Amino acid sequence: MRFALNHITTPNLALPDFFELARRLGMTEVEIRNDLPDVVGAWAAADVRTEAEKAGVTILSINALYPFNDWSGDLPERAIALADYAAACGAKALVMCPRNDGTEIASDRVIAALAAMKPILDERGLTGLVEPLGFPVSSLRTKREAIAAIEAAGGRETYRLVHDTFHHHLAGEAEFFPDWTGLVHISGVTDPGVAVADMLDDHRVLVDGSDRLGNLAQIRALLAAGFEGPYSFEPFATEVHDLAEPEPAVRDSMDHVSAGVAAEAGA
Structure with a gap:
């Protein structure tokens, strides 16, 4: 298993301490954020690179450009600034999340947003990691929809997907x-009382034996299909934080x- 660590796992740790934690856990790959914690707003990109x-x-990535599929207002300006920061700090990719508030975004607008973002990423040597969100209010719920939009935008060489085990299950x-x-994001839900349609980020904990999302089955399927990339822990629950x-x-x-x-592989 190629594990990685998203900073939201331990948002109360300062950036150098977060990096050190990852190394103690035997990891060499991490994700930083521009929300919780807001590393992008608090650290100069050059200093992040130095600490890394x-x-x-x-x-691996900065989480996240939002809402990438609503290419209007100040989003183009924010996209350029975040891409500049990612390149300067040494990040390999930007996670890109769709609007998630019940607003419908037509497929042609998703395609146009991906086409507009493509040169911004390409010029800086970055990958765009499109992450469909499985919530009922999400404007882009499935990976199949995302792939269709990427192909229509001519973005096969620029974009990849985030397979999030939580959102895969919700969708x-x-x-x-x-x-x-x-990239794969892994987190679990163990609360037995919450319906799937009502699951929120606050329910996302570390994966254990009580997980309801089928994380192990999802990971086995990805490994069996040949995925060799990182599995990054991304729990949002305050009980973890x-x-x-x-x-x-x-x-x-x-x-x-x-x-x-391993048990399944040896069965």
Whole structure:
């Protein structure tokens, strides 16, 4: 398993401490954010690069450009600024999330947004990681829709997908697209009382034996299909964020996932 760590797992850790935690967990790949925590707003890009090089970690992505598929207002300006920052700090990609408030975005607008974003990414050597959100209010719920838009925009060489195990489950998707996948986000839901349609980011915890999202089955399917990229922990629940000792909790989740996948492989 090629594990990575998203900073939202431990948003209370300062950036250097977050990088050090990843290394203690045996990881060399991380994701930083522009929301929780807002590394982009708090750190100069050059300093982020310096800290990453010092810790020996690669920055997979910055989360996230939102809402990428509503290419209006100040979004083009924000997109350029975030891409500039990503290139300067050494990040390899930008995660791109669709509008998620019940607003419908027609497919031609999604295509136009991807076409407009393509040269911004290409000129800086960045990959656009399109992440469909499975919420009922999302304007782009499935990976198949995203792929169709990417192809229509001529973006096959620029874009890849984020397979998020939470959003895959919420959207009711059955298909896997390993050749299109650049990154996997993993988190679990263990609350037995919440219906799938009512699951929110606040329910997302570290993956354990009580997981309701089928993380192990999803990961097995991706591995069996040949996906060799990173699996990045991305829990949003405050109960995870508030852990006084996050390291053993993340390590336990790593062990659970690794053991579950290995057990199936050896069956």
